[in-house]
Amino acid sequence: MSADEEIGSAREAAEDALVVTFGRLLGVANRLEYLVGRALERECGISHLMYEVLLILGRAGDPGLAMSAIGRAQVLTTGGVTRLIDRMEAAGLVERTDDPADRRGRLVRLTPLGERTAVRATELHRGNLRRLLADQLPGEHWERFADDLRVLSRAVAKEVPRLR
Amino acid sequence: MSADEEIGSAREAAEDALVVTFGRLLGVANRLEYLVGRALERECGISHLMYEVLLILGRAGDPGLAMSAIGRAQVLTTGGVTRLIDRMEAAGLVERTDDPADRRGRLVRLTPLGERTAVRATELHRGNLRRLLADQLPGEHWERFADDLRVLSRAVAKEVPRLR
DNA sequence: CAACAGTAACTGAGCCGTCAGGTATTTGGC
DNA sequence: GCCAAATACCTGACGGCTCAGTTACTGTTG
Secondary structure (H helix, E strand, C coil): CCHHHHHHHHHHHHHHHHHHHHHHHHHHHHHHHHHHHHHHHHHHCCCHHHHHHHHHHHHHCCCCEEHHHHHHHCCCCHHHHHHHHHHHHHCCCEEEEECCCCCCCEEEEECHHHHHHHHHHHHHHHHHHHHHHHCCCCHHHHHHHHHHHHHHHHHHHHHHHHHC | CCHHHHHHHHHHHHHHHHHHHHHHHHHHHHHHHHHHHHHHHHHHCCCHHHHHHHHHHHHHCCCCEEHHHHHHHCCCCHHHHHHHHHHHHHCCCEEEEECCCCCCCEEEEECHHHHHHHHHHHHHHHHHHHHHHHCCCCHHHHHHHHHHHHHHHHHHHHHHHHHC
16 A cells, blocks of 8 residues: 555545534434424424524514515425415414515514514523533633534535535 | 623624524524435435434444334424324335344334435435535635534534433 | 516325334232 | 232323315416
């Protein structure tokens, strides 16, 4: 084996290790997301998906967001969005209005209850995440972790459409 | 504000930033997992959950694993495991036998088709993950990333039971 | 301006998980 | 040795998503 090949295979092994670790991280993250979501559901009565929609609508403000925009933000089919918003509307968290600019469309916006719920859910959710990290990650590593996570999540987010 | 308080609040701000980033990473990872899972489903005809069960059973070998062990490895209720294994059995990927040591139990093990499918799926899955990382993360950062991911996923895995 | 492709939201069928509750079997204290 | 509690798996009802197809409206183009 030549020196070049040796370097190549070392690099490949490192690649492999990263791929495996990355796969494992995805699995763990997925499970975590699931558990944090259930905690939120117990404590706050809304699903994790609803929580994210509350955040999105909160940022959007008046006059609200189109159904299709919500579907794009979450990974949901139009049918899924319709039913999710149905439930949220029934729970009094959001309200639908006709879009004055396009008579096919509806706009969705938060109700006051929706706003309050978003605030409360955010506190609980942050608390859960913080508790999750607090005594596991040594403080002096946090900055580096934060940096890494930023880069990684940006890279990964960019790649999402590729696998569709 | 005293110097101590200042340090405290700076640390708190760093904490906040990490928590937010971590939350975002979880969201992205979740979506990624979903998309990688669907890719696997298209290319290989098995769900992501089935894939993980194939891996677990592959490691377990003969005479197989109890249903409850599968449920513990994945985050699934016993009912969920029963139905998942039902489908995998119908697809010819696994087979159930009575547990000779406990007449309540059944043991699940891979069929030859299951073994072949596990190998093929692993290749495809690895390929997808690798493609995902390959041209997004600069090579010189890989080792550091791998290291961080290891620490992080260990920390996070340890925390999972806490949120139950 | 009429035709038609494109887009927004909704809906019925189906899939896959949870939950709650059932039966068969094992186990540990008396 | 017997009985209550624990355990292993299965099942019916249900929730929430996708898929595929529908209706209503818009924008483009000859």
